[in-house]
Amino acid sequence: MSASDTLTHQQKLDQLQRVADAALKTYDLPAGAKATMINLSENATYRVDGGGGKWALRVHREGYHSKTAIGSELAWLQALRHDGAVTTPVPVKGKNGEIIQTLSLPGLAQRHAVLFDWEAGAEPSEAELLGPFEVLGAATARMHQHARQWRRPQNFERMTWDFDGAFGKVQHWGSWRDGMGLDAEKTKLFQRTVDLMEKRLAAFGKGPERYGLIHCDMRLANLLIDGEETKVIDFDDCGFSWYLYDGATALSFIEHRPDVPELIAAWVKGYRSVLPLSAEDEQEIPTFVMYRRLLLVAWIGSHAETDLAKSMGVPYTRDTVALCEDYLRRYS
Structure with a gap:
C-alpha cells in the first residue's frame, strides 16, 4: 500500500493542486496564472487562466504511463495534426524546452505534467447524435x-x-x-x-x-x-x-x-x-x-x-x- 492510499479524497485533491501549481512555474505563463481542476479521471486536468489566455494542464496519474509512453502519445498526436489527419491539441514547451515536465515535490511521488493550448469547441449534444x-x-x-x-x-x-x-x-x-x-x-x-x-x-x-x-x-x-x-x-x-x-x-x-x-x-x-x-x-x-x-x-x-x-x-x-x-x- 502506498502512502497515498491512506489519504482522504480531499487530501488527494489538495496534493494534486500542489503539483499543478508547481507545474505552472515550469512554463513561461503570465504572472498570476491559475490552475482550476475541470476533470479527474486517469489524470487530473486543469484549466489554466492568465493574462487573458487559456491553456489545459494535464497532471498524469502516478505510475500509469512512463515518460517514454507519454512522449509516444504526444508524438502521434502532433503527427496527426501536422499531417492533416485530424485537429489535435498543441503541447506547449516548458522553460527547459521540453513538452513533458517532471515534478518532484517534498513528500509527494514524482509526477509528469503536460500543458496544451486551449482548444475552442463544444462536445456534441446527446440529444442529436x-x-x-x-x-x-x-x-x-x-x-x-x-x-x-x-x-x-x-x-x-x-x-x-x-x-x-x-x-x-x-x-x-x-x-x-x-x-x-x-x-x-x-x-x-x-x-x-x-x-x-x-x-x-x-x-x-x-x-x-x-x-x-x-x-x-x-x-x-x-x-x-x-x-x-x-x-x-x-x-x-x-x-x-x-x-x-x-x-x-x-x-x-x-x-x-x-x-x-x-x-x-x-x-x-x-x-x-x-x-x-x-x-x-x-x-x-x-x-x-x-x-x-x-x-x-x-x-x-x-x-x-x-x-x-x-x-x-x-x-x-x-x-x-x-x-x-x-x-x-x-x-x-
Whole structure:
C-alpha cells in the first residue's frame, strides 16, 4: 500500500493542486496564472487562466504511463495534426524546452505534467447524435489511415488493449469482477459473456487490416466541434487494439440506448467515406461494444472515487445484464 492510499479524497485533491501549481512555474505563463481542476479521471486536468489566455494542464496519474509512453502519445498526436489527419491539441514547451515536465515535490511521488493550448469547441449534444456519429466515424478512419502509414519513432511505447490487456493477465483498468453491485448471478452471466468474446476475438484475429495503433477512447467527450472543424482530444489511452474498438468507445456509457443500431450505422457510414469496412467486420461491432461495456464496468469499480464512476455506479452494472443476455442470444 502506498502512502497515498491512506489519504482522504480531499487530501488527494489538495496534493494534486500542489503539483499543478508547481507545474505552472515550469512554463513561461503570465504572472498570476491559475490552475482550476475541470476533470479527474486517469489524470487530473486543469484549466489554466492568465493574462487573458487559456491553456489545459494535464497532471498524469502516478505510475500509469512512463515518460517514454507519454512522449509516444504526444508524438502521434502532433503527427496527426501536422499531417492533416485530424485537429489535435498543441503541447506547449516548458522553460527547459521540453513538452513533458517532471515534478518532484517534498513528500509527494514524482509526477509528469503536460500543458496544451486551449482548444475552442463544444462536445456534441446527446440529444442529436446521428450527425456527430457520422463525423466521428470519418475522423476515426482518418486516424486509422494515418496510423497505418505513419513511421513510429524508435522506442515507441503504448499500452496494448487486447484481450489480456482488458480481461486477461494484465487488466489495465482492473477486473470487471470488482464492478459495483455485482452478485453471483451477474458474475456468472458476465463470465459467460467474456468467454464468448474471447472465443470470437481469437477467431477474428489481429491481422494488420484489423489491429493497430488507435485512440482507444473516441467517446463524444473527447470530440470538439468548432464550426466546421472537428477536433479530437485526450489521447491518454491511445495504444494498440482492434480498429473496431475505437467505434465501440464512441458508445461509452450509452451502450444501452435504443438508438444504438442507428448510431453504429451512422458511424459506419462516416468510416466508409474514408476507408473500406467489410461486411464481416461490421457484423462484429457488437462484440466490441460488449467488450467496451464490460471494460467500463471494471473501470468504474477501480475508479470509484471519480465523479464519473459515482454517476454511473450500480445502475451501470445492472443495465449491463440485458446487454450481456442479448449478446449471448445473438452469438452463442
